[in-house]
Amino acid sequence: MNICKCFQWNTCGTKIDCRIGMSNRDIQPFQFACPKCEERISFVFGQSDGELLGATELEDFEGLFNGTNPFVDLHLDFPVYFGDYVMGMTTFLRVTREIGHQSYQHLNLRLNMLNALYPMQNDLRSVITQYKRRDMDNFEKTCARIPGASLKSRKKEDVLAALYTATSVMSSPFTIHEHNSEISSKASELFMWLHQHHNEKAIAFVDEILGNGFLKNLHNDCLSLYPKLVAMDLPFRSAFFYDYANTENLGKIPARISTADFDFCSNYYKDLAEVFSRQLTFLAGLNNLIKRGCSDLFESSLKLTKAQKIRPELESLHSFSNVDLGSKLALIDDCFYRIDMDAIDNKLRNGIAHYKYEYKESTQIVKYYPSKEGMSRDKYYEISFMEFIRKSLLLFREVHGINHIMKAALFYCVLILKKEI
Ligand SMILES: [Zn+2]
Numbered sequence: 001m002n003i004c005k006c007f008q009w010n011t012c013g014t015k016i017d018c019r020i021g022m023s024n025r026d027i028q029p030f031q032f033a034c035p036k037c038e039e040r041i042s043f044v045f046g047q048s049d050g051e052l053l054g055a056t057e058l059e060d061f062e063g064l065f066n067g068t069n070p071f072v073d074l075h076l077d078f079p080v081y082f083g084d085y086v087m088g089m090t091t092f093l094r095v096t097r098e099i100g101h102q103s104y105q106h107l108n109l110r111l112n113m114l115n116a117l118y119p120m121q122n123d124l125r126s127v128i129t130q131y132k133r134r135d136m137d138n139f140e141k142t143c144a145r146i147p148g149a150s151l152k153s154r155k156k157e158d159v160l161a162a163l164y165t166a167t168s169v170m171s172s173p174f175t176i177h178e179h180n181s182e183i184s185s186k187a188s189e190l191f192m193w194l195h196q197h198h199n200e201k202a203i204a205f206v207d208e209i210l211g212n213g214f215l216k217n218l219h220n221d222c223l224s225l226y227p228k229l230v231a232m233d234l235p236f237r238s239a240f241f242y243d244y245a246n247t248e249n250l251g252k253i254p255a256r257i258s259t260a261d262f263d264f265c266s267n268y269y270k271d272l273a274e275v276f277s278r279q280l281t282f283l284a285g286l287n288n289l290i291k292r293g294c295s296d297l298f299e300s301s302l303k304l305t306k307a308q309k310i311r312p313e314l315e316s317l318h319s320f321s322n323v324d325l326g327s328k329l330a331l332i333d334d335c336f337y338r339i340d341m342d343a344i345d346n347k348l349r350n351g352i353a354h355y356k357y358e359y360k361e362s363t364q365i366v367k368y369y370p371s372k373e374g375m376s377r378d379k380y381y382e383i384s385f386m387e388f389i390r391k392s393l394l395l396f397r398e399v400h401g402i403n404h405i406m407k408a409a410l411f412y413c414v415l416i417l418k419k420e421i
Pocket residue numbers: 009011012013014034035036037038039
């Protein structure tokens with residue numbers, strides 16, 4: 001179903017024609033900025049107090065656009081199209097034409113999962129907090145309310161199993177199921193292999209990352225990212241589309257997101273990058289263990305710079321952990337776990353982390369300045385909000401993938417080594 005409306009901005013008087021395609025989400029908030037004055041219009045469907053802010057609706061409008069005003073197609077579930085109005089060419093039709101009916105069905109299934117998930121937000125946040133606090137009484141109660149996650153016993157392995165069911169519930173619409181189950185089974189095989197072939201050093205690695213709290217802290221920080229993701233279902237849901245569509249068009253066509261703003265999401269990318277960077281330390285340790293039988297042993301040619309100087313950061317895993325995200329990847333030789341390089345953009349991460357970016361809401365373009373330029377700000381890069389969200393989604397998948405390897409490490413500690421985690 002589609003609704004056509006015409007709005008007039010309170011500030012500058014600009015009129016805009018809107019066609020709004022309905023999603024199955026019960027509450028549907030929309031927002032977008034004026035191309036002239038950057039002021040925002042927002043309104044909510046499905047809520048009695050969803051008042052219109054920033055504009056007034058033209059009452060005498062009769063439902064046929066004649067092309068004199070700018071036009072926008074709005075839909076919560078898909079990229080939004082701005083441009084010329086074409087009667088009948090709704091967002092839904094555009095989408096099903098582009099990706100086909102079968103892909104649409106799959107996409108729709110994931111969107112419906114998301115619709116079921118976001119009303120559970122409070123429980124999903126609580127279950128993580130309670131696990132981190134080891135508050136088992138409340139953890140048990142909350143788990144009972146999350147489908148499939150009920151706690152069998154308070155044995156550590158059952159607690160971990162319930163916890164990972166909860167994170168799997170939270171991440172399922174956002175991730176690729178086949179990929180998850182593959183990593184999950186390969187990762188536990190890996191720890192069994194390490195236990196057999198590098199027994200002493202495998203145990204030493206685990207002892208190190210348990211003893212200094214690295215694994216626990218990393219695991220906790222990783223867990224916190226899940227409820228945050230669910231809370232951002234609105235901007236993320238329209239990026240699912242690019243799991244089916246050709247992403248070559250992602251930056252070229254004016255596909256935009258109609259809700260949420262950049263500041264809200266930019267911190268999330270920064271948090272993901274931070275956790276991912278520490279996960280790379282964990283991966284590097286494992287990679288060293290697999291390839292050279294010791295988590296501290298980096299590949300010998302990498303230990304020297306081009307000028308044949310010793311790289312102090314590769315003396316041990318501990319020193320490696322201080323390396324910047326941007327340089328870490330090149331120092332892990334032929335990593336056993338394949339990392340999706342499309343997810344990582346260290347320039348973008350730096351631009352955000354140093355608060356050197358500008359976001360223009362009307363065009364949804366982010367300009368970021370990653371270089372150290374003293375007091376000036378000249379050299380910039382641009383990314384559309386949709387590309388940015390897509391990158392965040394891919395980075396979340398990387399973090400989630402490595403979380404499966406961390407899960408295998410935790411089960412190895414609990415079941416084989418009988419250690420406290
Ligand atoms: Zn305006």
